Amino acid sequence: MNKVKVGIVGLGRQGIDQARNIAFRIPNAELMAVNSIIKEEVQEVQQNWGIPYGYTDYNEMLANEELDAIVIISPSPEHCWQIEAALDAGFHVFSEKPLGVSMEECKIAERAVERNEDKVFMLGFMRRYDPSYAYAKQRIQEGSIGKPILVRATSIDPESTIEGAIRFAATSGGLFLDMTVHDIDLARWFLESDVKSLYATGGCYLHEEFEQYGDGDNVAALMHFENGTMAMFHSGRNAPHGYHVETEIVGTHGTLRIGSVPQENQVMIFDNHGARQECVNGFQERFEEAYRLELQEFIDCILEERKPDVSVYDGTKSTEVAYAATESFRENKLMTFKKEVSQSNE
Numbered sequence: 499m500n501k502v503k504v505g506i507v508g509l510g511r512q513g514i515d516q517a518r519n520i521a522f523r524i525p526n527a528e529l530m531a532v533n534s535i536i537k538e539e540v541q542e543v544q545q546n547w548g549i550p551y552g553y554t555d556y557n558e559m560l561a562n563e564e565l566d567a568i569v570i571i572s573p574s575p576e577h578c579w580q581i582e583a584a585l586d587a588g589f590h591v592f593s594e595k596p597l598g599v600s601m602e603e604c605k606i607a608e609r610a611v612e613r614n615e616d617k618v619f620m621l622g623f624m625r626r627y628d629p630s631y632a633y634a635k636q637r638i639q640e641g642s643i644g645k646p647i648l649v650r651a652t653s654i655d656p657e658s659t660i661e662g663a664i665r666f667a668a669t670s671g672g673l674f675l676d677m678t679v680h681d682i683d684l685a686r687w688f689l690e691s692d693v694k695s696l697y698a699t700g701g702c703y704l705h706e707e708f709e710q711y712g713d714g715d716n717v718a719a720l721m722h723f724e725n726g727t728m729a730m731f732h733s734g735r736n737a738p739h740g741y742h743v744e745t746e747i748v749g750t751h752g753t754l755r756i757g758s759v760p761q762e763n764q765v766m767i768f769d770n771h772g773a774r775q776e777c778v779n780g781f782q783e784r785f786e787e788a789y790r791l792e793l794q795e796f797i798d799c800i801l802e803e804r805k806p807d808v809s810v811y812d813g814t815k816s817t818e819v820a821y822a823a824t825e826s827f828r829e830n831k832l833m834t835f836k837k838e839v840s841q842s843n844e
């Protein structure tokens with residue numbers, strides 16, 4: 499196989515960008531099929547880009563034997579059944595985060611991955627592929643900050659996209675599952691441990707529309723990890739200045755900070771507002787390169803017959819933690835995780 503032939507499901511906000519990456523920016527991939535329940539989206543992409551196959555029915559796309567891989571960028575509640583169906587039909591699968599919106603769904607996806615272990619499965623935690631986060635991980639592995647003991651993470655969508663966030667709230671799974679889940683995955687990755695206990699809080703401080711979904715427009719959580727390390731999270735929907743993603747990893751001998759000012763470029767503006775820098779306005783802009791690199795990694799894994807760094811279990815773990823944080827926020831209680839008991843007699 500020289501090129502991986504890909505079918506994509508979902509051509510919305512995120513799907514159209516990833517379809518473009520597969521079609522034009524990943525040399526060893528070919529976008530052969532597109533699927534959305536919205537017929538006009540399918541027709542438009544097919545006509546504009548000359549894509550041979552278009553479907554409004556997902557299962558019909560899975561019957562196409564010319565395809566090698568399925569990329570899933572549909573709404574979060576669709577992920578797990580689509581993952582299972584695609585793996586069982588013999589395809590390699592990439593799925594957007596979160597893995598699922600319930601633990602039962604995540605376990606279904608886990609079992610599908612386990613019974614199709616000859617297939618590549620990758621979950622879209624793209625921040626791990628962002629050059630700055632990848633560099634931070636490399637510095638930690640080289641020991642340059644000593645032992646990492648604390649991750650402090652802030653992720654806030656811009657106020658300018660609030661209407662979309664409110665529309666999306668019914669299917670997002672809530673702020674912890676939709677947004678903090680990226681930070682939870684990064685904290686597990688940097689601290690090399692799993693969450694032992696957590697407490698979360700938050701509320702609707704500016705946009706009460708989120709309340710009907712049991713969601714907040716700003717939430718925070720404090721977590722304790724099995725290896726004794728810590729993490730602090732703040733996620734929100736209303737940054738006035740742009741898309742603010744900032745991560746700090748504090749070690750015993752130093753600190754790494756990524757993205758303190760979400761600057762758009764290197765230009766400093768000195769004018770009657772003071773001295774300032776313009777900021778990026780959305781995830782598409784901030785993580786453009788990471789989205790391409792994660793899909794490139796998925797395609798390379800298929801061609802080189804190896805497994806990616808982000809596994810289905812990372813998806814289950816981060817979903818479990820995000821769920822517990824949501825419960826803690828809603829019910830004002832401390833959550834603790836039981837360590838999984840090994841089945842062996844060791």
Ligand SMILES: NC(=O)c1ccc[n+]([C@@H]2O[C@H](COP(=O)([O-])OP(=O)(O)OC[C@H]3O[C@@H](n4cnc5c(N)ncnc54)[C@H](O)[C@@H]3O)[C@@H](O)[C@H]2O)c1
Nearest residue numbers: 508509510511512513534535536571572573574594595596
């Ligand atoms: N990694 C990230 O940073 C990031 C950023 C944005 C979105 N996402 C994730 O991507 C996913 C999609 O988000 P979005 O903002 O693009 O959503 P969206 O609502 O804009 O688009 C969803 C698309 O899926 C299609 N669709 C819905 N149900 C379908 C079905 N059963 N079969 C086939 N097509 C179906 C819709 O027609 C639409 O084309 C979500 O899971 C979201 O969490 C991840």
